[in-house]
Amino acid sequence: MIKKIKPSKSEKIILIFLILLGSITFGTFFIIKNKCLFVKKYDPKNINFKNPTNIAVLNVPCGNVIIELYPEISPNGVNRFKKLIRSNAYDNVAFHRVIKDKLVQAGDLEFGKKGNLNYGKIGTGKSGLGTIKSEIDNVFNYTKGSVGLARSFKNDTEDSQFFIILQDEPLYEGEYTPLGKVLYGLKALKKIKSQRHSEYILRPDFINSFKMLK
Amino acid sequence: MKLFKAILLLFIFISPLKANTIYNLIKIPNLEIYEIKTKNKLKYFFAASSFRLGVKKNIVCLNPSKEDLDLKYKTIYKNLDKYSYSYLKKINLKYIVLCENLSISGINTAGIPDNVMKTLILDINFNENFFERVIHHEVFHIINDQYNELFEKTEWIKFNNSKFKYAECSTCTEKLGLETYKNTKGFFSEYSKSTASEDMAEVYSHMIFLSQKDINKIKKKDPVLNKKISYIENKIKEIDNSFTF
Numbered sequence: 001m002i003k004k005i006k007p008s009k010s011e012k013i014i015l016i017f018l019i020l021l022g023s024i025t026f027g028t029f030f031i032i033k034n035k036c037l038f039v040k041k042y043d044p045k046n047i048n049f050k051n052p053t054n055i056a057v058l059n060v061p062c063g064n065v066i067i068e069l070y071p072e073i074s075p076n077g078v079n080r081f082k083k084l085i086r087s088n089a090y091d092n093v094a095f096h097r098v099i100k101d102k103l104v105q106a107g108d109l110e111f112g113k114k115g116n117l118n119y120g121k122i123g124t125g126k127s128g129l130g131t132i133k134s135e136i137d138n139v140f141n142y143t144k145g146s147v148g149l150a151r152s153f154k155n156d157t158e159d160s161q162f163f164i165i166l167q168d169e170p171l172y173e174g175e176y177t178p179l180g181k182v183l184y185g186l187k188a189l190k191k192i193k194s195q196r197h198s199e200y201i202l203r204p205d206f207i208n209s210f211k212m213l214k
Numbered sequence: 215m216k217l218f219k220a221i222l223l224l225f226i227f228i229s230p231l232k233a234n235t236i237y238n239l240i241k242i243p244n245l246e247i248y249e250i251k252t253k254n255k256l257k258y259f260f261a262a263s264s265f266r267l268g269v270k271k272n273i274v275c276l277n278p279s280k281e282d283l284d285l286k287y288k289t290i291y292k293n294l295d296k297y298s299y300s301y302l303k304k305i306n307l308k309y310i311v312l313c314e315n316l317s318i319s320g321i322n323t324a325g326i327p328d329n330v331m332k333t334l335i336l337d338i339n340f341n342e343n344f345f346e347r348v349i350h351h352e353v354f355h356i357i358n359d360q361y362n363e364l365f366e367k368t369e370w371i372k373f374n375n376s377k378f379k380y381a382e383c384s385t386c387t388e389k390l391g392l393e394t395y396k397n398t399k400g401f402f403s404e405y406s407k408s409t410a411s412e413d414m415a416e417v418y419s420h421m422i423f424l425s426q427k428d429i430n431k432i433k434k435k436d437p438v439l440n441k442k443i444s445y446i447e448n449k450i451k452e453i454d455n456s457f458t459f
Binding site: 170 | 235236250255303308
């Protein structure tokens with residue numbers, strides 16, 4: 001007859017410790033490591049849009065970000081943006097400037113392309129199409145999810161770089177050319193790689209693709 | 215008490231983010247929003263704590279008390295509300311920074327214009343008697359910096375008596391009085407005599423501040439000021455034809 005042996009107190013503690021260690025290891029590798037795990041995925045094909053010609057789909061590491069563009073507010077800016085999207089110019093371009101929970105910026109076509117990143121010059125690159133005039137006179141509320149054209153220190157220097165804000169920024173009104181607003185997928189943008197002490201990102205995340213819906 | 219703590223926490227959590235945005239826009243630290251929803255889209259900030267600026271950190275301004283700020287804001291708003299959005303856009307003025315005891319290298323000053331940053335820093339504690347007029351004086355400096363080639367100093371100097379000479383700079387002289395002369399003799403104030411650009415700013419600020427009737431009287435009485443007033447009027451018309459003094 002086998003005699004049942006009761007575990008000692010220290011054996012119980014070791015067992016609990018091993019279970020905890022296992023849980024942490026599992027969590028680290030399968031849950032925490034996957035930054036996209038709790039990000040809802042959006043498929044534009046399953047959504048009805050009022051004006052599909054003004055819908056752009058930005059695909060980032062954690063899924064689709066669906067953006068509505070406002071040509072009536074910034075005709076030239078949106079025209080430039082659509083032109084670059086339709087030519088697939090933004091595909092494989094880095095989110096080179098990211099401020100956690102505040103802003104993501106991408107669109108340096110010259111120094112921000114995957115495989116051709118230039119950390120010394122990123123953020124200063126051009127599209128080759130020239131700059132366009134700022135369109136800042138129309139009323140536009142820079143609320144969370146607003147998309148705008150980035151520019152250098154001076155007005156009328158907008159080109160290809162754009163930003164999406166992750167919090168309300170009322171001071172941006174009248175300062176930056178608005179392009180549109182994120183309808184779905186803002187959470188995917190919040191998962192874009194950021195760094196604690198610098199706005200400019202080492203080994204950044206990239207845009208997988210950027211397409212117009214129609 | 216709990217509500218107060220909650221508001222305080224909210225304020226602490228929100229403020230730095232806003233301050234960062236302001237700093238990114240105009241490169242002045244420690245500012246917070248006072249009012250940004252204005253008719254002519256001027257955005258007003260105030261110094262939440264003192265700040266230092268400039269390469270040598272020689273520009274200093276202190277944070278004002280809430281009472282002073284609320285009181286002076288009304289006066290400043292009333293004066294700057296005279297300018298339309300389109301005019302402000304042309305002269306490149308967008309941000310007003312309100313602070314207290316503004317000084318450059320230890321010398322007190324009413325305002326510091328920075329047309330590159332589209333910003334005008336105003337000392338809300340500046341001499342009460344001239345405060346309102348001085349706001350327009352500083353606005354002119356923004357205009358002058360933005361359209362430097364338009365306001366010809368050599369042309370301006372010719373309006374004065376040939377024996378008259380301006381000082382080398384506005385702080386290189388003791389002529390700092392802002393009181394409007396009763397007997398003008400070509401200059402609105404003692405400070406007008408410091409430099410050509412200060413003279414222009416004094417003429418502009420008086421044109422804004424005085425009634426059209428008073429300006430017409432001065433024009434009739436003082437041939438030098440008549441020329442100076444017409445000069446400023448014409449140059450401003452070149453910038454914005456719809457602007458009226």
